[in-house]
Amino acid sequence: xxxxxxxxxxxxxxxxxxxxxxxxxxxxxxxxxxxxxxxxxxxxxxxxxxxxxxxxxxxxxxxxxxxxxxxxxxxxxxxxxxxxxxxxxxxxxxxxxxxxxxxxxxxxxxxxxxxxxxxxxxxxxxxxxxxxxxxxxxxxxxxxxxxxxxxxxxxxxxxxxxxxxxxxxxxxxxxxxxxxxxxxxxxxxxxxxxxxxxxxxxxxxxxxxxxxxxxxxxxxxxxxxxxxxxxxxxxxxxxxxxxxxxxxxxxxxxxxxxxxxxxxxxxxxxxxxxxxxxxxxxxxxxxxxxxxxxxxxxxxxxxxxxxxxxxxxxxxxxxxxxxxxxxxxxxxxxxxxxxxxxxxxxxxxxxxxxxxxxxxxxxxxxxxxxxxxxxxxxxxxxxxxxxxxxxxxxx
Numbered sequence: 001x002x003x004x005x006x007x008x009x010x011x012x013x014x015x016x017x018x019x020x021x022x023x024x025x026x027x028x029x030x031x032x033x034x035x036x037x038x039x040x041x042x043x044x045x046x047x048x049x050x051x052x053x054x055x056x057x058x059x060x061x062x063x064x065x066x067x068x069x070x071x072x073x074x075x076x077x078x079x080x081x082x083x084x085x086x087x088x089x090x091x092x093x094x095x096x097x098x099x100x101x102x103x104x105x106x107x108x109x110x111x112x113x114x115x116x117x118x119x120x121x122x123x124x125x126x127x128x129x130x131x132x133x134x135x136x137x138x139x140x141x142x143x144x145x146x147x148x149x150x151x152x153x154x155x156x157x158x159x160x161x162x163x164x165x166x167x168x169x170x171x172x173x174x175x176x177x178x179x180x181x182x183x184x185x186x187x188x189x190x191x192x193x194x195x196x197x198x199x200x201x202x203x204x205x206x207x208x209x210x211x212x213x214x215x216x217x218x219x220x221x222x223x224x225x226x227x228x229x230x231x232x233x234x235x236x237x238x239x240x241x242x243x244x245x246x247x248x249x250x251x252x253x254x255x256x257x258x259x260x261x262x263x264x265x266x267x268x269x270x271x272x273x274x275x276x277x278x279x280x281x282x283x284x285x286x287x288x289x290x291x292x293x294x295x296x297x298x299x300x301x302x303x304x305x306x307x308x309x310x311x312x313x314x315x316x317x318x319x320x321x322x323x324x325x326x327x328x329x330x331x332x333x334x335x336x337x338x339x340x341x342x343x344x345x346x347x348x349x350x351x352x353x354x355x356x357x358x359x360x361x362x363x364x365x366x367x368x369x370x371x372x373x374x375x376x377x378x379x380x381x382x383x384x385x386x387x388x389x390x391x392x393x394x395x
Contacts, residue, residue, distance in 0.1 A: 068155055069119035079251035080110025080166070083175055109238075111248040112164040112171035113255070116150070122157030123262050124285065124394045126150075127252060131270025132182075132240075133200065133233045135169035136162035138269075142374045143229040144220035149267075149373045152382045156395070161256050161264065165245045165275070167238035174238035183235050193235050200233070203330040204370035205320040214320050218367035218375035229374070240271075246278035253283035265394055268292065270370065277302040281309035286394055288385055289315045291370050294337065295344035303348070312354035314388050315341045316381070318368030319361050354392075358384070 083106045090103025114136060117125075128139045128150060139162055140148045150160040164171040167178070179188040201210040206219050211226050213219050220229075256264050263285035268276035273292020287306075289295075292315065296302035306313065317338045324331035338359065345355035360368050365380060372381050389395040 068151065070116045070154070071119045071121070073114075073116040075112070075114045076255065077110040077112055077171070078255045079248035080107060082107055106173065106175065108174045109166045109244060109248070110171055110173075111166055111245075111252050112169065113161055113252055114170075115159065115161045115256075115259075116154060117159040117260075118154045118157060120157045121159055122395070123260070124157070124389070125159040125161055125256055125260050125262055125264050126153055126267050127161045127163065127249075127256060127264040129163050129165065129249060129266070129268045129272035129275060130168075131268075131272045133196075133235065134269070135164050135232070135234050137169075137232055138371070138374060139267075142220060142378065143225040143232070144222070144376075145228075146376075147379070149378060149382055152379055153386070156386055158265070159260060161252065163249070163252055165272070166248050167236050167240070167245075169234050172237040176238055178236045178239045180236060180239045196233075197230050202328065203333075205318065205324065205330065205334065206369045206371070208325060208328070214367075214369075216319075216367040217369070218377050219369055219371070220374075220376060229371075242275055242278055245275045246280075249275055250280035250282075253279065257283045265389065269373070277306070281305050281311050284309065284311050286389070286392055287311055287313045288388075289313065290372065291315075291317055291334075291337070292341070295341045298344070298347040298351070303344075307348065307351055307353050310353070312392050313345070313348065313356070314385070315345065315355070315357045316372065316385075317341070317357070317359050318370065318372045319366050320369065321359075322361070356388070 086101045086104050088100060088102025091098055128136060130136060130138055138148070139150045139160075142148055150162055154160055167174045177191070178184050181188040183193060184190050185192040185194055198210050202208060205214070206217065207213040211223070213221070219225075253264055253266070256262075263283050265286050265288060266276055266279070266284050267288045267290070269290040269292075271293055273289045274294060276287055276289060276292070277296050295315070296306070317334075321331070321334045321338055324334065338357070341357050345357045348355040360366065360372070360381065363384070365377065365384070368375055368377070368381070372378065386395050
């Protein structure tokens with residue numbers, strides 16, 4: 001269950017999500033005091049009925065420093081295009097009933113950003129970019145309802161700019177439906193989305209076959225946590241276009257710089273890591289990549305761009321890679337991906353850059369899947385990242 005501080009933040013968040021722009025947290029916070037008190041009064045009853053993650057909740061409660069105060073929050077869109085008008089003249093008397101949509105345009109392929117700036121803002125904002133099948137929600141909470149990384153890092157003073165990439169989540173507006181073979185049936189030509197609960201559960205190393213978990217897993221236990229995890233997935237509305245998403249993320253980073261006056265820590269996950277390497281580095285202070293699908297090759301445009309901008313990079317990998325089941329295709333995939341990242345870091349550092357690969361089991365943190373930021377020890381991993389940021393004068 002969430003602490004009173006987390007409940008207060010959640011209520012403030014809900015109060016401000018309805019429209020774009022900014023909102024002061026003071027009025028929203030005052031209107032949620034009774035909600036927080038009511039939640040606290042029922043916590044004993046809830047504790048009797050909740051079996052999973054009670055130890056993690058207790059640990060997090062002891063580490064929280066009371067209510068998290070948000071001084072500003074809001075939402076905005078970055079990047080995108082406007083389609084050419086459909087041939088013909090728009091007829092306002094028929095509006096949406098005219099299915100030819102003559103004269104209509106559409107605003108498409110932008111990124112959607114929800115942001116929060118804490119009272120203790122340290123001037124080092126974090127821009128969060130999700131991976132395949134995900135949205136910003138995965139950074140904001142966990143399948144068992146604990147604090148997500150955005151809240152954990154807000155408490156450290158990092159403003160949060162949480163992105164839904166173009167053609168995903170709240171940035172779903174686009175001109176053509178997806179034709180990606182990973183998403184659509186009939187090798188991308190169908191209109192039915194491909195089911196994938198079991199496939200992605202295996203590939204992302206939570207367990208061999210859902211609902212089982214690997215021994216020592218940090219993934220939240222219980223049927224409800226698994227249910228919530230699967231319901232956090234969201235498909236592409238249009239085909240994935242890496243350069244298009246990277247351009248939009250460049251616009252996001254510029255907008256964050258314009259709003260805060262600071263470059264951003266760019267925190268990416270999985271497929272979002274590929275976009276991260278492609279993004280313009282002008283407004284990037286550092287990259288924190290969580291199990292990116294690949295890393296730049298020495299001498300590539302991506303590699304040279306980061307090196308020229310002197311962007312420090314840290315890459316994290318979880319468990320069940322070196323020790324994963326040898327008969328699973330996914331084990332080989334992640335072993336190759338981690339080895340590639342290690343080679344990148346070696347080359348980047350030798351060429352005068354700053355890159356580190358952290359394998360969590362190598363530093364005594366075990367049991368993590370591809371979704372380490374949603375797991376029971378997510379605070380411990382966030383603390384490790386905060387330590388790295390502090391070493392680079394970004395904490």
